[in-house]
Amino acid sequence: MLLYVIRHGQTDWNAERRLQGQKDIPLNDTGRAQAARNGETMRRLVGAGEDFSFIASPLSRTRETMQILRQAMGLDPLDYRTDDRLVEVSFGDWEGQTLKEVRAVAPDKVKARSADKWSFIPPGPSAESYEILSWRIGAWFQSLEGPAITVSHGGVIRSLFRLIGGINTSEAAELPIPQDKILAIDTEDGRLDWID
Secondary structure: OEEEEEEOOOEHHHHOOEOOOOOOOOEOHHHHHHHHHHHHHHHHHHOOOOOOEEEEOOOHHHHHHHHHHHHHOOOOOOOOEEOHHHOOOOOHHHOOOEHHHHHHHOHHHHHHHHHOOOOOOOOOOOOOOHHHHHHHHHHHHHHOOOOEEEEEOHHHHHHHHHHOOOOOHHHHHHOOOOOOOEEEEEOOOOEEEEEO
16 A cells, blocks of 8 residues: 655745644745745656545644645545644644753753653653554554545654654654655655655
């Protein structure tokens, strides 16, 4: 099965290196241009994508990315579905802050995160680790019934590298996840390739 995964376009918080998590931050102009370019690439790869389901995280930055992408593909921008399991990992009480800001008040926590970024859970009742995120992404992946094009988040893509690509946790936690490329996943052989 073929799966194309696109990270949402840039937001101002991305540009400021703020921990965004599940906060609903809109795309900026750079992010909208990235989404349109990715849509043109998808059109080149799959045409109208008749055999693909289109699925997005329900956050506004992923929905707007999907709508711009579909429009660039010549498709109805609103003809896709969302899945709550595709939301970004929750950074709990740290959302909206940069790591520099967090380090100023909780250096021990940032040090613990650096030691095991995959399993670290930030403070806060809703916070998750990448490991916890990968459980719901695994459940989402198992529910797919055919090829799909999805727009989600950096943490979701990290989980897919771990679950499908077999990348170890320390590498998966640190991989750069671009917003201007498309991840092509061949689930038969576990191959993951960036396309731009």
